[in-house]
Amino acid sequence: MSTVTRTPARPGAPTTAGSDTEAEKAEQEALAARAPRRRISPERIAAALTIVALLVASVFALAGIGINPAKMAQSWSNAERFFGRVGAISFPEPGELLYLTGLTLGLVICGTLLAAVISVPVAYLAASNTTPGNAWRAAARFVGVLTRAIPDVVFAMVFVLIFSLGTLPGILAIGIHSIGMISKLFADAIEQIDEGPRLAVRAAGGSRMQEFTAGVLPQVLPSWIATVLHRNDINLRGSVILGYVGVVGLGMQMSFAFKSLDYGLGLGYAVVIFILCVIMELVSSAVRAAMLGIAPTGRGLGDRMLRGIRRGRPVRAGAQTGAGRPAPTATPAAALEAALRRPWSRGRIRTAVWGWLAVAVVIGSILICDIAWGDLATVWAKIPAIAVQFWPPSFGSYDVETMLGAMGETIAIALAATLLTLIVSIVVGSLAARNVAPSPGVRAGTRFLLVVVRGIPEIILAIMLIVISGLGTQAGTIALAIGGVGLLGKLLADSFEEVKAGPERALTATGASRLQVYAGATLPQGTRALIGNTFYMLDTNIRCATLLGIVGAGGVGYYLLNASQGSNYGTVTAIVLMILVTVLIVEGLAMWMRRVFR
Amino acid sequence: MTNHEKPAEAVVQLTRVTKRFGATTALDGASLTVRRGEIVVLLGLSGSGKSTLLRHVDGLELPTEGAVEVLGQNVPELDGRRLRSLRSKVGFIFQQFELVPSLSVLENVLTGSLATARGPRLGLWSYGRSAKLAALGHLDRVGLLDRAYQRADTLSGGQQQRVAIARALMQNPEILLADEPVASLDPESSDQVMALIREIALDRGLTVLCSLHQVDLALSWADRIVGLRHGEVVLDTETQGLTKSQVMEIYGRVATSTRQLAAIEVELLTDAATDSVR
Numbered sequence: 001m002s003t004v005t006r007t008p009a010r011p012g013a014p015t016t017a018g019s020d021t022e023a024e025k026a027e028q029e030a031l032a033a034r035a036p037r038r039r040i041s042p043e044r045i046a047a048a049l050t051i052v053a054l055l056v057a058s059v060f061a062l063a064g065i066g067i068n069p070a071k072m073a074q075s076w077s078n079a080e081r082f083f084g085r086v087g088a089i090s091f092p093e094p095g096e097l098l099y100l101t102g103l104t105l106g107l108v109i110c111g112t113l114l115a116a117v118i119s120v121p122v123a124y125l126a127a128s129n130t131t132p133g134n135a136w137r138a139a140a141r142f143v144g145v146l147t148r149a150i151p152d153v154v155f156a157m158v159f160v161l162i163f164s165l166g167t168l169p170g171i172l173a174i175g176i177h178s179i180g181m182i183s184k185l186f187a188d189a190i191e192q193i194d195e196g197p198r199l200a201v202r203a204a205g206g207s208r209m210q211e212f213t214a215g216v217l218p219q220v221l222p223s224w225i226a227t228v229l230h231r232n233d234i235n236l237r238g239s240v241i242l243g244y245v246g247v248v249g250l251g252m253q254m255s256f257a258f259k260s261l262d263y264g265l266g267l268g269y270a271v272v273i274f275i276l277c278v279i280m281e282l283v284s285s286a287v288r289a290a291m292l293g294i295a296p297t298g299r300g301l302g303d304r305m306l307r308g309i310r311r312g313r314p315v316r317a318g319a320q321t322g323a324g325r326p327a328p329t330a331t332p333a334a335a336l337e338a339a340l341r342r343p344w345s346r347g348r349i350r351t352a353v354w355g356w357l358a359v360a361v362v363i364g365s366i367l368i369c370d371i372a373w374g375d376l377a378t379v380w381a382k383i384p385a386i387a388v389q390f391w392p393p394s395f396g397s398y399d400v401e402t403m404l405g406a407m408g409e410t411i412a413i414a415l416a417a418t419l420l421t422l423i424v425s426i427v428v429g430s431l432a433a434r435n436v437a438p439s440p441g442v443r444a445g446t447r448f449l450l451v452v453v454r455g456i457p458e459i460i461l462a463i464m465l466i467v468i469s470g471l472g473t474q475a476g477t478i479a480l481a482i483g484g485v486g487l488l489g490k491l492l493a494d495s496f497e498e499v500k501a502g503p504e505r506a507l508t509a510t511g512a513s514r515l516q517v518y519a520g521a522t523l524p525q526g527t528r529a530l531i532g533n534t535f536y537m538l539d540t541n542i543r544c545a546t547l548l549g550i551v552g553a554g555g556v557g558y559y560l561l562n563a564s565q566g567s568n569y570g571t572v573t574a575i576v577l578m579i580l581v582t583v584l585i586v587e588g589l590a591m592w593m594r595r596v597f598r
Numbered sequence: 599m600t601n602h603e604k605p606a607e608a609v610v611q612l613t614r615v616t617k618r619f620g621a622t623t624a625l626d627g628a629s630l631t632v633r634r635g636e637i638v639v640l641l642g643l644s645g646s647g648k649s650t651l652l653r654h655v656d657g658l659e660l661p662t663e664g665a666v667e668v669l670g671q672n673v674p675e676l677d678g679r680r681l682r683s684l685r686s687k688v689g690f691i692f693q694q695f696e697l698v699p700s701l702s703v704l705e706n707v708l709t710g711s712l713a714t715a716r717g718p719r720l721g722l723w724s725y726g727r728s729a730k731l732a733a734l735g736h737l738d739r740v741g742l743l744d745r746a747y748q749r750a751d752t753l754s755g756g757q758q759q760r761v762a763i764a765r766a767l768m769q770n771p772e773i774l775l776a777d778e779p780v781a782s783l784d785p786e787s788s789d790q791v792m793a794l795i796r797e798i799a800l801d802r803g804l805t806v807l808c809s810l811h812q813v814d815l816a817l818s819w820a821d822r823i824v825g826l827r828h829g830e831v832v833l834d835t836e837t838q839g840l841t842k843s844q845v846m847e848i849y850g851r852v853a854t855s856t857r858q859l860a861a862i863e864v865e866l867l868t869d870a871a872t873d874s875v876r
Binding site (some may be wrong): 023196199200201203205206207212214217218221222272336337339342343347372492 | 627692720731746766769
């Protein structure tokens, strides 16, 4: 209703035919004087200025990186020459390829699971409604922020030093780095539960532990599983880069191929990883959609279908049992015994099949990883000696200017990529939103495109672009920007679909065109989410940009890899601290923005 | 069950209980005694302190001032395990049922036995066979045996509340607390649920303390009515043999706004008129 009354305030609307008479003018002025002044808090002004500053910086970064069509066209000729020189892409033999694929998948799954297991207590302590105290909460949040801020490559570098070769360094690196994101999303899910069932368990005399297992866990489980699947996809994409610092799997074989200048084979591996990531994303998207569909979120496709099916059911059920009288007829014990056997309903069969499949995948992952459990026991003695090598931090042979310049380049790549991603995502994300898309076909097509793009591993894309076009920083930026569209486009589409439909209907009722409804009702309601998600994107891009240098796409990553391979561990520490500070600043900025534009 | 020879022992005793949440006072020196086997309704509008009073009986809230004694135990003094043990003897039925939507009906009922089962439980397999049989028995009692393996959120509101009653029975309670148990239900289901609670209470000799806001429902259902207004006990009377004017006085005491009082007076006048015609 309020939107309707507000719409005449649009410029041009209120001027009526005889409004320029003196009396009416005076009346209007009096009205204007009576009207309250619009007040904006200083914090909002500061936040808006920050956004403008970041936008300007992004534009300059983009210009500085020098992405322009002429250069792109020129690089195509590089690509032609490249393929002329290298010849065709080649693949390893099928048996080896299969084993490496299994190994990579197994390693990633083990790492993600490790993180999931550790994240349960961390999330319990970090969630405002389950934490035993504020000190616990702060500690848990600190663990989350720290593990998230340090790139998994850094963890991998350290663990490769500590452990003898094998899968453990990779599993632990993924496992520890993923705690940050998984525990955060786990805690968010706990905070969103309905407190009622938990209260019911408490009222029945349940302990804190029982409150969690009987009241909280069943409510958060679907969202938790979706989180783990989501993180598993991210880890698979990230596992490529771990290969560069000595973690076994497809990524390592690819880095070896490139190092020995066997570009054809290297690209072959890249193509395999590329396809693997896209397939994984498709599979886990389908699983998540199916699972969250029956969860209480109620927004998934499955849920809507279920609701449609369910619509008639309670009526039939009521008639069947004669709900009118909860008959106190004593059922013989035999009937109760019979009722103990749980029928194999379709739901139970489905749950059982998925459950055993998951168990099989986990066991398979652990087996193929061939984990050297013994190392876990013997490793502790080695740690002090290695820890000493990482301290004190120093830039070693590099001067401060070079390092700060490299960090600046990393930030520029992230800013430029975020800007490109934002521009493309607003268009694509809108087309993928049910309430904006011109037709269901367009929406479905765009959604599918987004899933595919989301599956693309940025690093692989960067490597392929670098190898083929010969460009460095530009290739990295474009790779990051393309990868980002998959994520930001989806987030924006979801946020547009979640806006209240009322104002849209109200505008349509006033005779507004589709575009006017979009600009007047959909976009304003989605702005908050837009700002929040874009900062999340920037946050992600900064982390990812630090890694791009490892594959030769410019920025601080190059120096990180060099320092690690040259055993200058003090320099590794210094670079990590630099990354840490940057990431924390961006994360703080993102949190501030989300709070201001709440 | 009011026609005992000598009064049964008091199972719930609140003495001048005051509860403040910051600046607001939810209970203001409320005293109440409930004897074993009584079926008592707490009557009052929303915000009159009914829920807060009920939550004190189960130790879910602690009084700012005053004493709460339940089943011979001083509730504010109880610590972890003894408090949980007391709670297990007091069943609680909520307005919003508070079942876990994604769990099966049977597992929801089984959560009523957590206090005696001890330790974390997840999934039907984690409960013993005897517990499952007992839960099925309670489901049969509330007429929902055939729904045992359905998800709780596939049931209608009235059915969900009956599952919640079965969950409370699973605790083997001595006292049953119900906080607006039918406020979220349609009239037909709400009649069923109220009838079921009373039947079960009489069968098992349970003491019932139930909050309601509908005077007529309370009058036809309870043995005794306790009226609350602004956290104070303003009324405490047996329901048997009440005269019409006494009933109207109840309406008057429990209502707060002048508009409601006016409406009641109009009703009283028309009632008196029809009475005189007869």
